[in-house]
Amino acid sequence: MNQVVDEELLKRFADGDSASFELLYERHRGGLYRYMLRQLKDQQLAEDLFQDTWSKVIVNAESFEPNAKFSTWLYTMARNRVVDQIRHLRIVDKLIDDSADEVDSQLGANQIEQNILEKTLQADKQSMFLKDCMQKLPVNLLEVFLLKEESTMTVKQIAEVIDSSHEATKSRLRYAYGQLKQCLSKKMPDWVSSGEGHE
Numbered sequence: 001m002n003q004v005v006d007e008e009l010l011k012r013f014a015d016g017d018s019a020s021f022e023l024l025y026e027r028h029r030g031g032l033y034r035y036m037l038r039q040l041k042d043q044q045l046a047e048d049l050f051q052d053t054w055s056k057v058i059v060n061a062e063s064f065e066p067n068a069k070f071s072t073w074l075y076t077m078a079r080n081r082v083v084d085q086i087r088h089l090r091i092v093d094k095l096i097d098d099s100a101d102e103v104d105s106q107l108g109a110n111q112i113e114q115n116i117l118e119k120t121l122q123a124d125k126q127s128m129f130l131k132d133c134m135q136k137l138p139v140n141l142l143e144v145f146l147l148k149e150e151s152t153m154t155v156k157q158i159a160e161v162i163d164s165s166h167e168a169t170k171s172r173l174r175y176a177y178g179q180l181k182q183c184l185s186k187k188m189p190d191w192v193s194s195g196e197g198h199e
Contacts, residue, residue, distance in 0.1 A: 006070035014061040021061075025054065028071065031150040032078055038134075038146055039082045049085060053078045072157040075147060079161055133183035141176040144169060 004012075004020075006027065012020035032053065037046040056077050064073060134142060147158045159169035 007064075007066060007068070010057075010061055010064055010070055011066065014064070021058070024057075024070070028074060028151075031152075032074065035075070035146050035150040036078060036082060038150075039143070040085065045085065049078070049081045053081055069153075069157055071151055071153050072160050075151055075153065075157075076161045079143075079147075129184055129187045130180070133180050133187070136183060137176060137179060141172055141179065144172045145176040145180070148173060 004023075006024060009020040009024045013024065029050075033046065033050050036050050036053075037043065040046045040049070053074070057074065064070075134145070137145065143162065144158055147153060147161060148155075151158075153161070155170050155173065156166050158173075159166045162169065164172075
């Protein structure tokens, strides 16, 4: 069942198979929760909206269009809830949760061959610097970066979620990674020049 695509799992759930929903939830809960937590910077609020989004999945499972991509549909609902909440609470500037999990390896968790202790210290340092650099990203760049890093979506799917063109979304991602790399290069010149950064 692990090989079944998301869209088929949702269809099976809509037909009454609760195990299919559990598998969908397991596949997407981590990325979706981190996306919400880092956008809202409020654990309780992120948990509430996270549960609300999954409730919407349950309620709307039968109306899901079979030719659509589940992850796009899921993150569109999540983003709409986040945007509504940000507008409501006027917390646009509070986008990163310092207590969130370490960011994935693409922007710096890969380590130079050293002993385990040095690797761990280096990873902690990179994670701290990355979070600091992420806080400096404009809202529109941070959003596409988080959608890319916290989901399995393609650029095209992210474009659908944020209601933008493929090229504009690609440009935002390029700018986001470029600004992050530039920021990190000032904080960790040896790390960036060693080729560990994201291209």
